[in-house]
Amino acid sequence: EIVMTQSPATVSVSPGEGATLSCRASQPIFSSLAWYQHQPGQAPRLLIYGASTRATGIPDRFSGSGSGTDFTLTITSLQSEDSAVYYCQQYHNWPPYTFGQGTKLEIK
Amino acid sequence: EVQLVGSGGGLVQPGRSLRLSCAASGVKFDDYAMHWVRQVPGKGLEWVSGINWNGDTVGYAESVKGRFTISRDNAKTSLYLQMNSLRLEDTGLYFCAKDRVRFLGPNWFDSWGRGTQVTVSS
Numbered sequence: 570e571i572v573m574t575q576s577p578a579t580v581s582v583s584p585g586e587g588a589t590l591s592c593r594a595s596q597p598i599f600s601s602l603a604w605y606q607h608q609p610g611q612a613p614r615l616l617i618y619g620a621s622t623r624a625t626g627i628p629d630r631f632s633g634s635g636s637g638t639d640f641t642l643t644i645t646s647l648q649s650e651d652s653a654v655y656y657c658q659q660y661h662n663w664p665p666y667t668f669g670q671g672t673k674l675e676i677k
Numbered sequence: 678e679v680q681l682v683g684s685g686g687g688l689v690q691p692g693r694s695l696r697l698s699c700a701a702s703g704v705k706f707d708d709y710a711m712h713w714v715r716q717v718p719g720k721g722l723e724w725v726s727g728i729n730w731n732g733d734t735v736g737y738a739e740s741v742k743g744r745f746t747i748s749r750d751n752a753k754t755s756l757y758l759q760m761n762s763l764r765l766e767d768t769g770l771y772f773c774a775k776d777r778v779r780f781l782g783p784n785w786f787d788s789w790g791r792g793t794q795v796t797v798s799s
Contacts, residue, residue, distance in 0.1 A: 603785035605722075612681070612789040613722075613772065624787065656722050660783045664736040666712075670721035 571595050571662050575655075575669035582647055583677045590642040590672045592657035597637045601661030604633055604642045607671075608653040616655075617642065644674070652676045679704045681773050681790030688796045689763055699756040699773030699790055706754035707731070710776035712786060713747060713758050715769040715795075725771070726758065730779035741767075763797045770794050 572595040582588050592602065600620040607613040615624040617633035620640055630645045644651060654671040685697040697713070713725040726747040727736045735747050746759040756773050771793050774786035 601783055605786075605789075607716075610791070612791045613774075614789070615785060615787050618785045618787075658722070658785065660785055663781075663783065664724070664727070665738045666724040666727075668714075668722035668724070 570665060571598060571659050571667050573657055573659055573667050573669035575657060575672050577672060578670075579673045579675065581675040581677055584647055584649060586647055587643065587645045588647060588674055590644075590655050590674070592635075592640040592642070592669050594638045594640075594659055596662075598659045598661035600636045601659055602633070602635070602640050603658045603660065604631075605656045605658065606651075606653045607656065613656070647674075647676055649676050679775060679788040681775065681788060683771065683773050683790045683793035686771060686793035686795045688798060690799055691764060691797055693763055694759070694761045695763060695795060697758040697760065697771055697773075697793055697795070701754045701756065701773075701775070704754075704775065704788070706749075707751040708779060710779060710781050710784070711749060711756045712774045712776060713756075714772045714774050714786070714789075715767075716772070716792065717766070717769040723769075727776070727781050728756070729781050734781055736781055760795070763795075765797050768795060768797045 602620045604617040605613045621633045657669045680702045710729045712727040728747045744762045748757045773790045775788040
């Protein structure tokens with residue numbers, strides 16, 4: 570099973586600033602990585618797939634990069650509605666599909 | 678717009694059973710594989726089970742294999758998860774999620790429901 574490790578666990582930033590979230594796979598997964606945003610009480614939302622392709626309707630403030638074992642989600646011009654937990658998921662080696670433990674993004 | 682509405686969660690004692698349902702709308706249900714994913718307190722998201730478009734291929738996490746059964750009824754555009762022999766560690770928020778294609782494979786999940794809470798406690 571591929572273990573996904575996200576860092577940091579929590580990040581707090583001011584509106585208008587940017588944030589960089591990291592995700593590391595325990596073995597190479599090429600570009601088989603997705604990012605999701607989950608706000609409390611809401612359905613998780615797909616942000617990025619293929620490590621760097623934005624899903625339909627996702628603003629270009631969200632960008633993904635990386636391949637192999639190290640991946641990054643970058644969010645620019647942070648807004649209050651970006652406050653959420655962000656998860657990465659690998660789908661290269663399944664079952665099981667595996668997720669990171671999440672990074673909680675707080676907007677000050 | 679795709680809508681996935683989960684139901685059937687609740688408080689249940691260890692060893693008992695529960696059946697979750699997920700009603701889909703706004704999508705041609707039988708064109709897609711479907712999944713159950715749970716959010717376990719303090720542990721993030723965990724994939725539980727997946728099923729292909731017609732139900733003849735399924736997959737399970739090791740932690741639920743032999744206890745949980747996934748199924749679907751395409752005529753009712755609904756997904757199910759029969760959970761037997763429930764354990765304390767099965768407690769969590771259970772989401773249904775839509776795959777992007779018909780078959781289980783190296784895919785991501787492009788639509789999710791809001792989740793239904795399952796609490797296993799004596």
